[in-house]
Amino acid sequence: MSTVHERMPEAKTLGGSQAPAMPGVLAGFRRIVLRDLRLAMRQRGDAALAVLFFVLTAMLFPFGVGPEPNLLARIAPGVVWVTALLAVLLSLERMFLTDYEDGSLELLTLSPVPLSVIVLAKVTAHWLTTGLPLLIAAPVIAGMYGLPADGYKMLLAAMILGTPTLSLLGAVGAALTLGARRGGVLIPLLVLPLYIPVLIFGVSVIDATLAGLPARPHLLFLGALLLAALPLAPWAAAAALRQAVQ
Amino acid sequence: MTSQAASNPPGSRSLHRFANPGRFLRLADAVLPWCAGLTAIALAVGLAAALFVAPADYQQGESVRIMYVHVPAAWMALFAYTCIAVASAAALIWRHPVADLAARSASPLGAAFTFLALATGSLWGKPMWGTWWVWDARLTSVLVLFFLYLGHMAISNAFEDPGRGRKAAAILALVGFVNVPIIKFSVDWWNTLHQPASVTRIGVPTIHPSMLWPLLLMGVGFTLFFFTVLLLRMKSELLAARLRNLRMLSVEGR
Numbered sequence: 001m002s003t004v005h006e007r008m009p010e011a012k013t014l015g016g017s018q019a020p021a022m023p024g025v026l027a028g029f030r031r032i033v034l035r036d037l038r039l040a041m042r043q044r045g046d047a048a049l050a051v052l053f054f055v056l057t058a059m060l061f062p063f064g065v066g067p068e069p070n071l072l073a074r075i076a077p078g079v080v081w082v083t084a085l086l087a088v089l090l091s092l093e094r095m096f097l098t099d100y101e102d103g104s105l106e107l108l109t110l111s112p113v114p115l116s117v118i119v120l121a122k123v124t125a126h127w128l129t130t131g132l133p134l135l136i137a138a139p140v141i142a143g144m145y146g147l148p149a150d151g152y153k154m155l156l157a158a159m160i161l162g163t164p165t166l167s168l169l170g171a172v173g174a175a176l177t178l179g180a181r182r183g184g185v186l187i188p189l190l191v192l193p194l195y196i197p198v199l200i201f202g203v204s205v206i207d208a209t210l211a212g213l214p215a216r217p218h219l220l221f222l223g224a225l226l227l228a229a230l231p232l233a234p235w236a237a238a239a240a241l242r243q244a245v246q
Numbered sequence: 247m248t249s250q251a252a253s254n255p256p257g258s259r260s261l262h263r264f265a266n267p268g269r270f271l272r273l274a275d276a277v278l279p280w281c282a283g284l285t286a287i288a289l290a291v292g293l294a295a296a297l298f299v300a301p302a303d304y305q306q307g308e309s310v311r312i313m314y315v316h317v318p319a320a321w322m323a324l325f326a327y328t329c330i331a332v333a334s335a336a337a338l339i340w341r342h343p344v345a346d347l348a349a350r351s352a353s354p355l356g357a358a359f360t361f362l363a364l365a366t367g368s369l370w371g372k373p374m375w376g377t378w379w380v381w382d383a384r385l386t387s388v389l390v391l392f393f394l395y396l397g398h399m400a401i402s403n404a405f406e407d408p409g410r411g412r413k414a415a416a417i418l419a420l421v422g423f424v425n426v427p428i429i430k431f432s433v434d435w436w437n438t439l440h441q442p443a444s445v446t447r448i449g450v451p452t453i454h455p456s457m458l459w460p461l462l463l464m465g466v467g468f469t470l471f472f473f474t475v476l477l478l479r480m481k482s483e484l485l486a487a488r489l490r491n492l493r494m495l496s497v498e499g500r
Binding site for chain 1: 338390393394396397400401404405406410413414417418420421422424425428429432433435436
């Protein structure tokens with residue numbers, strides 16, 4: 001038992017069933033987030049890879065469509081969103097895969113903390129290691145594309161509301177494809193159709209701002225998508241994880 | 247499959263598993279001839295009415311006849327997905343094996359109807375709008391629906407263990423079903439922002455009765471065709487599973 005605790009220190013708090021229910025759940029949530037963050041810190045390459053991919057793909061567009069400033073400023077919101085979406089997609093496979101392969105996912109499903117809370121914790125950690133770096137890199141890309149100054153605040157607001165939804169929906173795809181034969185190829189096929197609403201409203205926010213129209217309705221839609229995904233996606237991902245480890 | 251057959255005496259487990267499907271097979275055998283016959287009649291009369299009886303449109307001319315295939319195909323694309331979602335919910339909640347089978351058998355059909363709707367729409371669009379494809383709200387959301395079907399088909403075949411593929415596909419079908427209206431409305435929104443001159447289709451109340459009844463008849467024919475092929479596919483899947491089991495038992499008996 002002691003060796004298990006050494007290898008997985010969070011198992012001790014997760015198993016603390018004598019503690020009252022709510023603090024136990026919250027402690028479990030916090031422990032899993034911290035554990036995933038610690039793992040990400042020890043393998044910094046993975047988190048950096050998504051941002052690097054984001055910058056590299058964004059760099060390709062001027063080569064593809066030509067370096068004309070007006071055109072680049074026009075397509076800037078779309079390029080930032082599409083490349084951010086692809087970068088998130090690239091990082092999804094690893095969300096549950098390492099836990100699935102070393103068996104700690106089975107321990108997590110046995111813990112008294114509800115599996116959907118565990119999924120939410122893993123999604124939070126995924127967002128902190130993928131979505132947040134993208135959020136920091138996005139204004140730089142937008143600046144290189146010459147996005148007009150009004151657009152930056154709205155770009156950040158849209159990404160703050162939109163990227164957690166990407167992580168949440170991605171968790172469902174990642175959980176469904178655990179152990180599949182072509183998991184890496186399957187995730188885009190499953191997840192990209194579900195990402196389209198986020199992309200549409202994310203770009204609309206900036207386009208509406210630049211056109212002098214109110215961006216509020218589009219931001220509200222992004223918020224609504226996030227609020228809808230917040231309870232539903234962890235629930236679906238938990239169901240998928242449960243049938244993956246059974 | 248192997249471990250199950252090995253650990254149980256022949257019959258006990260497989261009989262339990264096939265009790266319901268057996269009843270379903272008998273029911274399917276009884277319903278299929280009627281379904282197939284009615285499909286043939288509805289499609290024959292519907293097509294004859296659509297191609298020869300119904301009048302040509304005063305603006306679109308003869309090319310309006312594409313509508314009699316296009317619109318029912320689009321209806322069926324949505325109907326099949328709804329069927330898949332309902333069957334998947336039943337399979338997840340009650341662990342109903344036949345519902346599972348129905349969901350998996352329906353998704354290639356739904357994908358085919360979606361493809362038919364997209365292809366005929368494209369053929370119709372060329373003479374009417376002057377282009378094969380527009381990023382119109384409705385076209386885009388149907389294209390997304392097509393990809394949802396492809397994902398459903400891909401994931402149900404992606405696992406070594408067929409049971410896992412079934413459950414994963416059922417969960418995906420339900421997630422996709424929640425998303426279909428969201429995709430629909432988001433695409434509508436996105437499009438109206440960028441393209442104010444939207445393409446309005448013929449609404450059902452504004453259509454003349456002489457065009458409406460062949461259209462409805464074709465819709466009935468397509469629905470019957472869907473159920474006929476669905477029953478056939480489910481039947482063949484069940485028979486294939488039974489054959490596999492018998493082969494497994496005969497190998498063990500030797």
